[in-house]
Amino acid sequence: MNAESLPSIDRVRSEITRNRLRAAFAVLILISAAVVASAAASGGLSTASKEDVPNAPPTENHTVVTESGRAGTITAYAPDGEVIYYNNTRTKYFDADPVEGDPLTVEYAATDTIHTEKPYCGSPPCTRNVIERANLTTGEVEVLYERYDPNELAAEWHDADRINETHFVVADMVHDQVFIVDTETEIVDWLWDAQSDFPLEGGHEWPRDWAHINDVEYIEEGQMEGRIMVSLRNQDQVVFLDQQQGLLEDWTLGSENEYDVLNEQHNPDYIPESQGGPAVLVADSENAQIKEFQREDGEWNQTWVWEDDRIQWPRDADRLPNGNTLISDTHGNRVMEVNESGAIVWQVGSSLPYEAERLETGDESTSGESAAALGLESRTAAETGGDGGGGSDGLFGFEPLEFLGDLIETILPHRIYNGLLFVTPVWMGSSEFAAIGVALLAGLAWAGSEIRWQLHDAGVRLRLPVYRQGD
Incomplete structure (x- = not known):
C-alpha cells in the first residue's frame, strides 16, 4: 500500500464524526424505544375485565x-x-x-x-x-x-x-x-x-x-x-x-x-x-x-x-x-x-x-x-400541584421526556391531544408521546444525514437556492 492509497486525514476525521453521529442517533432511538417498551410492559390501568378492576377506598x-x-x-x-x-x-x-x-x-x-x-x-x-x-x-x-x-x-x-x-x-x-x-x-x-x-x-x-x-x-x-x-x-x-x-x-x-x-x-x-x-x-x-x-x-x-x-x-x-x-x-x-x-x-x-x-x-x-x-373557594392547578401525585426522579429534579411531553400537550390543541389519548393504548401518556417523537426525529435526521453523506462521497454538491456571492 502506497501513500496515495491511504485515506486522507480529513476522510478519517469525517468517518469518525459520522460514526459518532450514528451512535448518537442509535442511542436516542434505543432510549426512546426502552421508555415506550417499559410503559407497554406495565400495561397501564385496564378495567376491560372484572379481574383487572381495582378496589376503591372505603x-x-x-x-x-x-x-x-x-x-x-x-x-x-x-x-x-x-x-x-x-x-x-x-x-x-x-x-x-x-x-x-x-x-x-x-x-x-x-x-x-x-x-x-x-x-x-x-x-x-x-x-x-x-x-x-x-x-x-x-x-x-x-x-x-x-x-x-x-x-x-x-x-x-x-x-x-x-x-x-x-x-x-x-x-x-x-x-x-x-x-x-x-x-x-x-x-x-x-x-x-x-x-x-x-x-x-x-x-x-x-x-x-x-x-x-x-x-x-x-x-x-x-x-x-x-x-x-x-x-x-x-x-x-x-x-x-x-x-x-x-x-x-x-x-x-x-x-x-x-x-x-x-x-x-x-x-x-x-x-x-x-x-x-x-x-x-x-x-x-x-x-x-x-x-x-x-x-x-x-x-x-x-x-x-x-x-x-x-x-x-x-x-x-x-x-x-x-x-x-x-x-x-x-x-x-x-x-x-x-x-x-x-x-x-x-x-x-x-x-x-x-x-x-x-x-x-x-x-x-x-x-x-x-x-x-x-362558600366554596376555587382551586387551580398551581394551587393543587401536589394532589395529582408523581414527583420527579430525573437529574436534579428535571425529567427531559416529561418536559417535552408537557411541551407537546401545550402546543397541540386540546381536541387533538385528547383525540390522541382516546385512540392510543391506555399506558400512553405525554412522556411516551415525547419518546416516540424523539425517536422519529432521530430516525429522520439519521436518514437525512446518510443521504447527504452518500451524495457528498459521490461528488454531488447541494447548494442553497440563495447564497452569498463567492460561496
Whole structure:
C-alpha cells in the first residue's frame, strides 16, 4: 500500500464524526424505544375485565362508574370499596341513574356497535342504543327501550333521564334531537330538533357529529320545573327547553367558540333554588376544569372552578350532599371526590371513565348544594400541584421526556391531544408521546444525514437556492 492509497486525514476525521453521529442517533432511538417498551410492559390501568378492576377506598355509599372508551363497562363499588357488580357486555356505557326507592338498581344509556351483517344491519357497522335497568344485587338486566341506527359515528345516546313511571327524555346524538318517549307504547310524545334553533354552519361539520348532544336533565322543582336542560357539546352551550315554548334563549349558558366560558362540555347538573341555585355544575372538558355557574340578575356568572395538575378531559361532576364533588376524569384515568377545600379525599383508577354516581344521594346527587351556598373557594392547578401525585426522579429534579411531553400537550390543541389519548393504548401518556417523537426525529435526521453523506462521497454538491456571492 502506497501513500496515495491511504485515506486522507480529513476522510478519517469525517468517518469518525459520522460514526459518532450514528451512535448518537442509535442511542436516542434505543432510549426512546426502552421508555415506550417499559410503559407497554406495565400495561397501564385496564378495567376491560372484572379481574383487572381495582378496589376503591372505603366511602359512605355505593358508587357506580361507567366507561365508554376502548371497553364499555359498568362497575359498582360497595361502601367498603369491594366490586359488587361488573358488566362489559355493551360496547359503551354512558349516564347511569339510581332508581327512586331502590338505590341498588340503576338505569342507564348504553350502545352496541354491530359489525356483522344481520337482518337489522344490512351494511355494517350499525348501532343499537338501549335504555336498560340493572339490579346490582341480583345481576338481572332489563331492556326498557331500544332503537337501531344505520351508522356508527356519533350514533349514540349518552343520556336518558326518567320523567315518570313510563316516560324518559333522551339525548339523541344520532339525529341531533331531544325526545320524550313512552317506553310502554314506544311512542315519541315530544321532540326538539337542534336544527330549529342552531345554524348548520356552527358546531362540527354537518352531518357528521354536528351538535353532539351528550346530556339531558329533566328539572323537577323550582322556577324551571318541567323544563329540560341540554348539553350541546359542539356548540359549547348548555340550553334550556320548554315543551311548549321550545328554546329559552335567555337561559343559555355559553356561546359557540367562547372557550373561556365552556369548551366542549359534558354532563352539566342543575342545582335548584332549594339547594342554593339556580346553578349549573359542569365538566368543562377541553378546558380540563370543573366549573360552576350561578344564575344572578338574569345572567350566568362563574362562581367556582376546580382543577389540578393531572386532570385531563373530565366528563362528569356531581355535587354530593356532604359538600364534596364527585368527578370523572377520563384521560386522568380516575374517578375522585374532592372536599370543600379542594383536596382529593377519595380516588379510584379507571381506564376511561365517563360517569360516576353515588347511589344513595339521588339522581345526579340531587341534594348537593351550590358552590355559592357552600362558600366554596376555587382551586387551580398551581394551587393543587401536589394532589395529582408523581414527583420527579430525573437529574436534579428535571425529567427531559416529561418536559417535552408537557411541551407537546401545550402546543397541540386540546381536541387533538385528547383525540390522541382516546385512540392510543391506555399506558400512553405525554412522556411516551415525547419518546416516540424523539425517536422519529432521530430516525429522520439519521436518514437525512446518510443521504447527504452518500451524495457528498459521490461528488454531488447541494447548494442553497440563495447564497452569498463567492460561496
